[in-house]
Amino acid sequence: MAVTLDNKLVVAISSRALFNFEEENALFESGEAKAYMELQLQRLDLPARPGIAFSLIKKLLAFNEPDAQRVEVVILSRNDPVSGMRIFRSGLANEIKLQRGVFTQGRPPFRYLKPLGAHLFLSANAEDVREALAAGFPAARVLTESVLAGSNYPHEVRIAFDGDAVLFSDEAERVYQDQGLDAFQQHESSKAAMPLPEGPFKPLLAALHRLQQAGTPQMRIRTALVTARSAPAHERAIRTLMQWDIHVDEAMFLGGLPKGEFLKEFEPDFFFDDQTGHVNHAARHVPSGHVASGISNASP
Structure with missing residues (x-):
C-alpha cells in the first residue's frame, strides 16, 4: 500500500x-x-x-x-x-x-x-x-519575539483565532476601513443571517474540528474566537460558525479593546491575527503569528 x-x-x-x-x-x-x-x-x-x-x-x-x-x-x-x-x-x-x-x-x-x-x-x-x-x-x-506558551493546560491544545480576514473573509473589514464603524455595524446587522465568506484559516478550523471528534481522551482541543467586533456585529460571526457546523469553545467580542490581556487569561498555545498592531501586542503575552491576508495587509 x-x-x-x-x-x-x-x-x-x-x-x-x-x-x-x-x-x-x-x-x-x-x-x-x-x-x-x-x-x-x-x-x-x-x-x-x-x-x-x-x-x-x-x-x-x-x-x-x-x-x-x-x-x-x-x-x-x-x-x-x-x-x-x-x-x-x-x-x-x-x-x-x-x-x-x-x-x-x-x-x-x-x-x-x-x-x-x-x-x-x-x-x-x-x-x-x-x-x-x-x-x-x-x-x-x-513572531519569534513572542513569549513561550504557558504550562497550565498540559492536556489541551489551545488555539485562538481572530475573525475577519482570518477565519472569515475581509468583506466586513473593508466596509469598516472604507466607511467607518457606524457603517460597519449597520452592514453586519443587516446581513446577520447571511454567513460570512470563508477566510484563509477556515480549513484549519475545520480540520481541528475533525481531529477533536476523532481524538484521544489524553488530549483535547479548545478554541477561541478573539475579535474586535462587538454587539450587534457579533451575531453574524456566531451564525457563520453555526452554518459551518463548527463549534468554538470561547468567543470574545472586545469592541476594540487590546487583545493581549484577554489572551493571557485564555493561555493559548498559539494566536492568529491579521493586524500587526493586535498581533504585536498579543506577542507580549502569548505565542503569536501574523496572517498577512485581507485589506489590512494589501500593498499600498
Whole structure:
C-alpha cells in the first residue's frame, strides 16, 4: 500500500518556528552562509531549545497513538540538509517525532505545501508566508519575539483565532476601513443571517474540528474566537460558525479593546491575527503569528 498523508492533520513548519535558532539565524542573515552551516555542524549534538510554536506542535502530536496516526508534522525549511540533521536530532532530544522534512538551502519552500496537503504552514519568513497564503494555504509568520506558551493546560491544545480576514473573509473589514464603524455595524446587522465568506484559516478550523471528534481522551482541543467586533456585529460571526457546523469553545467580542490581556487569561498555545498592531501586542503575552491576508495587509 502506498504511503499517504490523507486523513491526517498536516502541519508544515520551519525550523525557526519550532526551535530557537535565533543566534544561528543572525549569522545566516549576515550573509555568512558557510559559517552558519559550520556552526550548525559544530552544534549537531547540542539540542536546540524550544521555539515559539513548540508547545502547539508537541500537543498536536499527542493525538497520535500506536494504532492511529492522526497528525503529521513536516519540517519545511530554507535550511540546508546539513542543518537539517541538527533539526531532526533536536526533535528527538525534545521528544518531538519528526520523520519528514524538505530543506531548500535558501530557496522558497512554500511550493511543497501542495504535495504535502498541508492544513497549516508556520514560518518566521514573511515572504514564504505571503506566498503560501496566496496559494490558498493557512499560513502565519511566527513572531519569534513572542513569549513561550504557558504550562497550565498540559492536556489541551489551545488555539485562538481572530475573525475577519482570518477565519472569515475581509468583506466586513473593508466596509469598516472604507466607511467607518457606524457603517460597519449597520452592514453586519443587516446581513446577520447571511454567513460570512470563508477566510484563509477556515480549513484549519475545520480540520481541528475533525481531529477533536476523532481524538484521544489524553488530549483535547479548545478554541477561541478573539475579535474586535462587538454587539450587534457579533451575531453574524456566531451564525457563520453555526452554518459551518463548527463549534468554538470561547468567543470574545472586545469592541476594540487590546487583545493581549484577554489572551493571557485564555493561555493559548498559539494566536492568529491579521493586524500587526493586535498581533504585536498579543506577542507580549502569548505565542503569536501574523496572517498577512485581507485589506489590512494589501500593498499600498
